[in-house]
Amino acid sequence: MKKRRIAGVILAAVMVLSLAGCAEKADETGDSKLVLGFSQIGTESAWRIGNTKDIEEQAGNFDIGLMLENANQKQENQIAAIRRFIAYKVDVIAFSPIVEEGWDNVLKEAKEAGIPVILVDRELKTSQQGLTTCLIGADFYKEGVMAAEYLIRKADSLGLEHVNIVEITGTQNSTPMVQRQAGFFDTISEDPRMNVLESIDGDFLKSRGAECMRYLLDTYGDTIDVVYSHNDEMTLGALPEIEKADFVPGQDIIIISIDGGQEAINVLKEGKINCVVECTPKLGKALMETALKLKAGEAVEPVIHPEEEVFSDEQDTSLIAPRGY
Ligand code: GYE
Numbered sequence: 001m002k003k004r005r006i007a008g009v010i011l012a013a014v015m016v017l018s019l020a021g022c023a024e025k026a027d028e029t030g031d032s033k034l035v036l037g038f039s040q041i042g043t044e045s046a047w048r049i050g051n052t053k054d055i056e057e058q059a060g061n062f063d064i065g066l067m068l069e070n071a072n073q074k075q076e077n078q079i080a081a082i083r084r085f086i087a088y089k090v091d092v093i094a095f096s097p098i099v100e101e102g103w104d105n106v107l108k109e110a111k112e113a114g115i116p117v118i119l120v121d122r123e124l125k126t127s128q129q130g131l132t133t134c135l136i137g138a139d140f141y142k143e144g145v146m147a148a149e150y151l152i153r154k155a156d157s158l159g160l161e162h163v164n165i166v167e168i169t170g171t172q173n174s175t176p177m178v179q180r181q182a183g184f185f186d187t188i189s190e191d192p193r194m195n196v197l198e199s200i201d202g203d204f205l206k207s208r209g210a211e212c213m214r215y216l217l218d219t220y221g222d223t224i225d226v227v228y229s230h231n232d233e234m235t236l237g238a239l240p241e242i243e244k245a246d247f248v249p250g251q252d253i254i255i256i257s258i259d260g261g262q263e264a265i266n267v268l269k270e271g272k273i274n275c276v277v278e279c280t281p282k283l284g285k286a287l288m289e290t291a292l293k294l295k296a297g298e299a300v301e302p303v304i305h306p307e308e309e310v311f312s313d314e315q316d317t318s319l320i321a322p323r324g325y
Contacts, residue, residue, distance in 0.1 A: 037085030050325025058284030144183025209237030
């Protein structure tokens with residue numbers, strides 16, 4: 001206990017720390033309160049901001065002490081944060097790996113320190129098994145499949161004979177990028193009408209979405225039938241560029257997005273986006289329940305995928321309930 005308090009004082013000076021009560025780890029009954037170190041990727045999207053908020057709220061609901069660090073989109077910051085959690089001797093570490101590779105050393109250090117690690121949102125690759133306990137996050141492959149299935153239905157309803165697609169992807173080598181692409185490509189490959197003109201890295205950022213769209217319009221002009229964008233922010237960045245080039249998004253070009261944040265849903269309701277595949281950021285409750293189980297030495301589910309749906313112009317969009325992120 002004493003060692004932890006001293007370490008906490010030193011750490012407070014060097015890190016952005018959300019110590020929701022974790023300086024005091026013992027409650028009135030003498031039971032120690034669980035301390036969870038969580039390394040978040042950054043603030044790149046409404047999804048990410050909603051995810052952070054949900055984890056903070058759920059830590060409060062479960063009376064868990066949360067040490068939260070924001071890595072500002074840099075893997076090295078995440079690795080440094082995990083090392084600080086190990087030094088602080090938190091009970092459980094959780095993080096959303098920005099990319100899939102490059103975590104072996106720090107995960108081995110956590111294992112040697114006897115601290116279980118939970119993956120939130122994204123997966124990673126390791127050279128040895130057993131360095132992480134479980135994954136709580138969306139089935140991104142299925143999201144890609146759902147996006148493609150919508151497109152096939154849309155092409156059917158419009159009677160399209162040939163469909164030229166441009167893809168704006170998320171961060172290269174991140175799980176959602178890899179799997180949203182794979183699910184989509186596997187599904188459209190069964191339909192001879194579908195043709196991908198180009199896939200381009202938009203890094204999940206609105207500004208990059210706009211840049212990519214400018215380049216794609218310059219290169220392919222009016223041959224573009226579909227924009228498949230891996231998240232809402234890039235979609236929201238791309239739409240004004242489409243309008244500036246004198247095309248009507250949602251009509252001249254079919255727009256497919258992923259996440260389902262409120263801003264994108266509002267644009268879906270206006271008809272400028274045709275389809276948004278939901279990806280829920282509300283992973284906090286499952287995270288807290290899993291952390292408590294790990295602390296109690298109980299077995300946990302290896303993978304927890306939340307249920308997700310598709311919002312599109314095939315339904316009465318006025319009925320979509322407020323999204324909360
Ligand atoms: O789709 C995107 C975010 O990993 C599911 O990351 C997450 C993705 C989400 O920045 O908006």
